[in-house]
Amino acid sequence: MTSRAVQYARYGGPEVLELVEREDPQPGPGQVRLAVRAASVNPADWKLRTGAFTPGAEAPEHPVVPGFDVAGTVDALGEGVTAFGVGDEVLGAASGGAQAEKALADVTALVAKPAALSWEVAGSLATIVATAYRVLERLALSPGQVLLVHGASGGVGVVAAQVALARGITVIGTASERHQDDVRALGATPVVYGDGLVDRVREVTDRVDAVFDAAGKGSLADLVALAGSPDRVITIAHPDAADHGVAFSSGGSVEGSLAEFVGQLEAGTFRAPEVVVYPLEQVAQAQEDNRTGAVSGKLVVTP
Numbered sequence: 001m002t003s004r005a006v007q008y009a010r011y012g013g014p015e016v017l018e019l020v021e022r023e024d025p026q027p028g029p030g031q032v033r034l035a036v037r038a039a040s041v042n043p044a045d046w047k048l049r050t051g052a053f054t055p056g057a058e059a060p061e062h063p064v065v066p067g068f069d070v071a072g073t074v075d076a077l078g079e080g081v082t083a084f085g086v087g088d089e090v091l092g093a094a095s096g097g098a099q100a101e102k103a104l105a106d107v108t109a110l111v112a113k114p115a116a117l118s119w120e121v122a123g124s125l126a127t128i129v130a131t132a133y134r135v136l137e138r139l140a141l142s143p144g145q146v147l148l149v150h151g152a153s154g155g156v157g158v159v160a161a162q163v164a165l166a167r168g169i170t171v172i173g174t175a176s177e178r179h180q181d182d183v184r185a186l187g188a189t190p191v192v193y194g195d196g197l198v199d200r201v202r203e204v205t206d207r208v209d210a211v212f213d214a215a216g217k218g219s220l221a222d223l224v225a226l227a228g229s230p231d232r233v234i235t236i237a238h239p240d241a242a243d244h245g246v247a248f249s250s251g252g253s254v255e256g257s258l259a260e261f262v263g264q265l266e267a268g269t270f271r272a273p274e275v276v277v278y279p280l281e282q283v284a285q286a287q288e289d290n291r292t293g294a295v296s297g298k299l300v301v302t303p
């Protein structure tokens with residue numbers, strides 16, 4: 001059987017993306033194949049596509065099918081899989097590309113999709129949730145401490161702010177002018193990012209115990225000044241991390257965090273970032289809109 005997938009065979013701009021018909025991928029041991037219902041777009045998709053990698057990461061083998069986060073229906077089982085059966089509705093992290101009609105995933109990277117969760121939201125969660133929980137774990141703050149989430153209006157930031165608040169941590173969240181109300185609605189204190197950030201943050205709090213840089217933009221020196229020391233700052237994206245002695249966090253798995261976050265969504269305690277949906281044919285536009293910031297929210301493609 002064949003199905004459609006987005007792929008690129010060389011580094012470049014959105015023009016290198018093509019929609020191809022390919023043989024369905026076959027699940028290996030411990031994997032399932034999914035009939036994809038939704039797959040999200042992350043900044044990593046266009047960064048990898050242009051050849052810009054996370055420090056220390058290996059270059060991908062071409063052709064590359066982009067996309068990490070997926071939601072879909074199990075349509076084939078690899079050897080030894082008992083956790084899920086054909087027809088099960090799941091979400092999580094794909095192995096080897098999600099922006100396609102069929103995708104593979106390790107069963108350990110999947111959780112059951114609650115019926116009330118839309119396919120589009122389900123397909124947008126794995127990366128932002130795993131990243132937010134991983135960094136919060138490493139920052140190890142206690143209730144009553146103050147966390148600055150830089151980029152609290154973004155995918156990772158929205159999750160990080162909510163999880164931290166639920167743990168009794170006070171959250172100051174940076175965002176653009178247009179997203180101040182969104183950050184406030186999460187329960188965090190919003191501050192506009194950009195020049196003068198240090199003074200604006202100090203107007204709303206006299207202490208910052210740690211900074212989660214979930215934006216990777218703006219002045220890392222400002223974030224270090226606010227935290228008081230580089231070892232109280234963790235970035236997931238800032239290219240200047242090493243120059244400032246700031247730890248860069250990447251990698252990790254969805255195990256534990258995704259099930260917990262989905263449970264909180266079901267319970268109505270947390271809310272997911274807004275999703276904006278594109279058909280798979282418009283994946284180049286979706287990646288460009290994410291790169292330029294022209295469209296806010298989690299961008300999702302549906303086959």
Ligand SMILES: NC(=O)c1ccc[n+]([C@@H]2O[C@H](COP(=O)([O-])OP(=O)(O)OC[C@H]3O[C@@H](n4cnc5c(N)ncnc54)[C@H](OP(=O)(O)O)[C@@H]3O)[C@@H](O)[C@H]2O)c1
Nearest residue numbers: 043151153154155156175176179193215217218236237250
């Ligand atoms: N290392 C890892 O494991 C890992 C995992 C996931 C993501 N990342 C990286 O983390 C970053 C955020 O990912 P995401 O999916 O959350 O992206 P996103 O949804 O596009 O969010 C980007 C955030 O950055 C803010 N921002 C935009 N321009 C800014 C500026 N000049 N100064 C300060 N903040 C600015 C945005 O605020 P407004 O929208 O209000 O402008 C928004 O809050 C990306 O660079 C991504 O590649 C890394």
